[in-house]
Amino acid sequence: METGKQKTFVDKIWDVFASVKLAAVIFAVIALTSMVGTVLEQNAEPAKNIRILVKFVGEAAAPAAYEFFSRLGFLDMYHSWWFLTLLFLFCANLIICSIDRLPRIWKLVTAPIHALTPDHLEKMSIKRTLTMKGKGGAADQVSASLKAIGFKPVQAEMDKDRQVYAEKGNYTRLGVYMTHLSILVIIAGAIIGVFFGFNAFLNLPEGQTSSVAYKEGGKEIPLGFDIRCDNFDVEYYGESDMPKAYKSWLTVLQGGKVVMQKSIVVNDPLTFEGITFYQSSFGTVPDSAAHGVAILRAVSKDGKSEEIQARVGDTFTIPGTGIQGRIVNFSPALSVDQNGRPFTYEENMTNPALYIEFTGPSQRFSGWVFKRLPRTWQLPDGNRVEFLNFWGVRYTGMQVRKDPGVWIVYLGCLTMAIGLYITFFMSHRRIWVNISEEKGQSKVLIAASAHRNRAAFERTIEKLAGMLAAGNKGGTK
Amino acid sequence: MNSSVLFGLSTVAYVFAMILYIAYLAFRRNQVGVIATTLTMAGFVAQTFAILLRWKEFYEIGQMGILRAIPLTNLYESLIFFVWCLILAYLIIEFRYRTRSFGAFVTPIASLVLAFIDISGMSTNIQPLVPALQSNWLLVHVMMSFISYALFAISFSTGLMYLIVKTEKRNDPSYIFWTVTMGIFVIVLAAMGLDYLTFKFAVKSQEELIRSYLFRASFRSGSGFVSVLSLAVAAGLLYGIWRYGGVLRKIVGSFDLSAETLDDITYKSIAMGFPIFTLGGLIFGAIWADQAWGKYWSWDPKETWSLITWFFYAFYLHSRLMRGWKGKKVAMVAVLGFVAVIFTYLGVNLLLSGLHSYGSQ
Numbered sequence: 079m080e081t082g083k084q085k086t087f088v089d090k091i092w093d094v095f096a097s098v099k100l101a102a103v104i105f106a107v108i109a110l111t112s113m114v115g116t117v118l119e120q121n122a123e124p125a126k127n128i129r130i131l132v133k134f135v136g137e138a139a140a141p142a143a144y145e146f147f148s149r150l151g152f153l154d155m156y157h158s159w160w161f162l163t164l165l166f167l168f169c170a171n172l173i174i175c176s177i178d179r180l181p182r183i184w185k186l187v188t189a190p191i192h193a194l195t196p197d198h199l200e201k202m203s204i205k206r207t208l209t210m211k212g213k214g215g216a217a218d219q220v221s222a223s224l225k226a227i228g229f230k231p232v233q234a235e236m237d238k239d240r241q242v243y244a245e246k247g248n249y250t251r252l253g254v255y256m257t258h259l260s261i262l263v264i265i266a267g268a269i270i271g272v273f274f275g276f277n278a279f280l281n282l283p284e285g286q287t288s289s290v291a292y293k294e295g296g297k298e299i300p301l302g303f304d305i306r307c308d309n310f311d312v313e314y315y316g317e318s319d320m321p322k323a324y325k326s327w328l329t330v331l332q333g334g335k336v337v338m339q340k341s342i343v344v345n346d347p348l349t350f351e352g353i354t355f356y357q358s359s360f361g362t363v364p365d366s367a368a369h370g371v372a373i374l375r376a377v378s379k380d381g382k383s384e385e386i387q388a389r390v391g392d393t394f395t396i397p398g399t400g401i402q403g404r405i406v407n408f409s410p411a412l413s414v415d416q417n418g419r420p421f422t423y424e425e426n427m428t429n430p431a432l433y434i435e436f437t438g439p440s441q442r443f444s445g446w447v448f449k450r451l452p453r454t455w456q457l458p459d460g461n462r463v464e465f466l467n468f469w470g471v472r473y474t475g476m477q478v479r480k481d482p483g484v485w486i487v488y489l490g491c492l493t494m495a496i497g498l499y500i501t502f503f504m505s506h507r508r509i510w511v512n513i514s515e516e517k518g519q520s521k522v523l524i525a526a527s528a529h530r531n532r533a534a535f536e537r538t539i540e541k542l543a544g545m546l547a548a549g550n551k552g553g554t555k
Numbered sequence: 556m557n558s559s560v561l562f563g564l565s566t567v568a569y570v571f572a573m574i575l576y577i578a579y580l581a582f583r584r585n586q587v588g589v590i591a592t593t594l595t596m597a598g599f600v601a602q603t604f605a606i607l608l609r610w611k612e613f614y615e616i617g618q619m620g621i622l623r624a625i626p627l628t629n630l631y632e633s634l635i636f637f638v639w640c641l642i643l644a645y646l647i648i649e650f651r652y653r654t655r656s657f658g659a660f661v662t663p664i665a666s667l668v669l670a671f672i673d674i675s676g677m678s679t680n681i682q683p684l685v686p687a688l689q690s691n692w693l694l695v696h697v698m699m700s701f702i703s704y705a706l707f708a709i710s711f712s713t714g715l716m717y718l719i720v721k722t723e724k725r726n727d728p729s730y731i732f733w734t735v736t737m738g739i740f741v742i743v744l745a746a747m748g749l750d751y752l753t754f755k756f757a758v759k760s761q762e763e764l765i766r767s768y769l770f771r772a773s774f775r776s777g778s779g780f781v782s783v784l785s786l787a788v789a790a791g792l793l794y795g796i797w798r799y800g801g802v803l804r805k806i807v808g809s810f811d812l813s814a815e816t817l818d819d820i821t822y823k824s825i826a827m828g829f830p831i832f833t834l835g836g837l838i839f840g841a842i843w844a845d846q847a848w849g850k851y852w853s854w855d856p857k858e859t860w861s862l863i864t865w866f867f868y869a870f871y872l873h874s875r876l877m878r879g880w881k882g883k884k885v886a887m888v889a890v891l892g893f894v895a896v897i898f899t900y901l902g903v904n905l906l907l908s909g910l911h912s913y914g915s916q
């Protein structure tokens with residue numbers, strides 16, 4: 079920011095955008111408006127937000143308040159024009175501020191360190207003085223000590239003194255710029271995602287195939303391939319109703335040929351040609367008993383076993399015996415209470431059960447067979463019917479996303495992490511050691527500076543002074 | 556020996572340490588200070604073992620690998636971990652800066668959190684992980700978030716102490732700021748204590764107390780008289796703190812901590828906390844959300860409040876660069892930053908709803 083000269087209008091605008099003050103204002107405005115955005119539910123039905131507003135302003139004023147916030151775009155604020163404008167101002171601020179300051183910083187970074195007059199050194203923030211006995215060799219000893227603490231020293235001849243100096247970490251001054259740049263990279267990645275990607279969902283019943291996903295509002299998005307749900311299942315912790323995993327077995331097909339197969343769970347999605355499928359929900363198709371195929375394994379007393387697929391109403395035979403089972407009824411989520419009586423958990427297939435009537439040459443019996451209760455698989459006559467699956471009645475609900483910008487966002491995140499590390503944990507450190515010879519002694523002045531974390535560097539200088547002083551006492555160094 | 560016994564022991568140790576640290580301030584007896592430090596360290600060791608034991612217990616129940624069994628999956632466990640980080644950070648500061656006075660400000664935070672766990676009656680059971688939480692990112696995300704929260708808590712208390720020692724006149728905005736902030740803390744805690752005493756027997760499920768009974772015993776009472784009385788008492792408390800804040804200034808002023816040291820600790824803990832929060836809280840949180848829900852950022856209340864917190868601290872870092880802001884104004888930003896942290900962690904779970912299943916068990 080030059081002073082004195084008459085400033086043009088453009089200069090003034092530039093100065094505003096180059097100031098940290100504007101950044102502070104924008105931080106504050108984004109933070110405050112976002113708070114409102116977390117209280118009002120975004121993209122919700124009006125009734126929901128009116129109910130929230132009633133709690134703040136009362137029954138009477140709530141509709142007017144709703145109208146007010148709705149006009150200002152607070153009900154979808156992160157996509158409103160003014161929020162995007164704020165983000166734009168934020169980026170402009172960041173870019174202009176960086177351009178404004180970079181030349182000066184760049185000079186500090188690239189200009190090599192040079193010898194300074196003792197007067198200048200006296201003004202440094204970190205200083206130590208000591209004397210070393212003996213003529214000559216002091217400069218070399220200083221160089222050696224500097225090398226020992228990781229610096230690359232340079233020696234120079236002053237008018238009557240010698241000076242040894244070194245610097246480290248001059249590039250760390252750019253850490254702040256890296257951090258700021260990373261924010262722009264992340265925003266760029268997010269914008270690419272918005273323009274070239276999509277967010278959709280797909281509810282796919284077991285056994286069915288789809289070549290499209292659906293956006294909110296029902297718009298179809300072609301995938302460019304087919305996806306089939308082979309199976310969906312929920313795993314539980316033991317016999318409890320605490321879900322352990324939601325799992326879908328998916329197959330990707332191109333031109334009728336299988337090109338990929340994978341089972342997905344909540345934290346492990348499937349990605350094919352840039353489109354990713356995430357396990358997000360599940361449900362039961364209407365009229366499940368009629369649609370579903372029960373998959374059973376019938377095992378006879380003497381160990382003969384056979385896998386069976388049957389619908390409700392079908393009859394099957396237990397291999398090697400004359401016993402026939404007829405599936406009479408199906409329940410999506412039956413369990414037994416303490417008295418052994420069955421009760422249902424509604425439609426969510428928590429514990430599917432089949433009611434099967436068995437008729438044999440000599441006996442008849444019937445009962446419920448539960449998918450998750452293996453003890454119900456055992457028949458009274460020693461044969462067994464294992465209930466493996468009730469297939470074809472559930473759909474898996476998946477988020478379907480394409481986001482070509484996500485890697486740019488991650489790149490930005492990585493840059494930010496490195497930038498912050500450099501900014502806060504590293505620093506540009508410089509040391510000058512001035513040696514003047516007086517009456518057979520070397521008077522040594524150590525002066526140093528660090529652009530941050532001075533206390534830590536002071537300890538290093540302390541160590542250096544200790545090393546020089548120890549060398550002085552006739553150590554082997 | 557199971558983990559809850561050890562947790563109980565550490566709680567007792569911290570509460571006694573708090574009393575001793577305050578006594579140390581009042582009487583300046585060195586032995587008292589040494590016992591306070593010893594108790595804090597004993598509590599810390601007990602808590603460390605408790606966390607490890609709980610990890611082992613969780614591992615045996617959860618059946619899903621050692622990393623997934625880290626006890627950081629619900630409100631209870633994460634608050635315990637927060638206290639652990641806070642005490643660790645405090646002990647480091649005590650040894651680095653060779654000062655004990657600060658203990659009288661940190662151990663109360665730890666005791667309050669432990670009391671909050673007890674009062675809210677939140678679930679302390681070990682529960683297996685629901686599918687959304689079965690991610691290795693969870694471990695680093697939650698762990699780093701809480702390390703940064705602990706550092707922010709330190710900066711909050713040093714920032715507040717800085718304001719206390721730096722303000723003299725009662726009409727100074729920063730004096731009003733710290734007395735009001737402290738007043739609100741006291742009032743909210745007192746009101747929650749009342750809720751607890753009144754509704755302890757009425758509530759069955761965890762956190763129902765806070766969800767449906769918050770301030771019902773005071774401000775939001777059915778009886779108009781009680782609410783007006785509570786407001787009057789609250790106003791009286793605020794006035795009292797404002798009127799007699801000078802006493803606190805004298806006490807804090809007599810500490811072996813200069814205003815510069817306080818400012819230095821505030822900055823240092825934010826300078827550590829900010830990058831840790833950025834990486835662990837925001838970036839790893841985004842990666843986790845990306846894998847679990849297919850969106851690295853969805854503006855849900857929890858995420859948005861993390862971002863708000865982040866902006867507060869970015870504001871803090873930049874306000875130090877602005878002319879005329881160094882000192883008291885910057886300290887106020889540090890204090891407000893931690894208010895945002897508290898809301899991000901507790902407010903969003905208890906008052907707003909979100910995608911995050913935290914605390915909803």
Ligand code: HEM
Binds near residue numbers: 097101171172869873
């Ligand atoms: C959320 C966005 C931002 C983040 C996370 C961020 C982060 C940082 C950090 C960590 C520092 C170092 C602070 C310190 O040394 O204590 C810094 C310094 C700085 N920031 Fe930002 N910043 C952001 C936005 C901005 C914006 C919009 C501006 C525009 C003016 C800006 C201008 C500066 C300047 C001028 C410095 C000082 C650089 C120096 O010391 O040479 N920042 N920023």
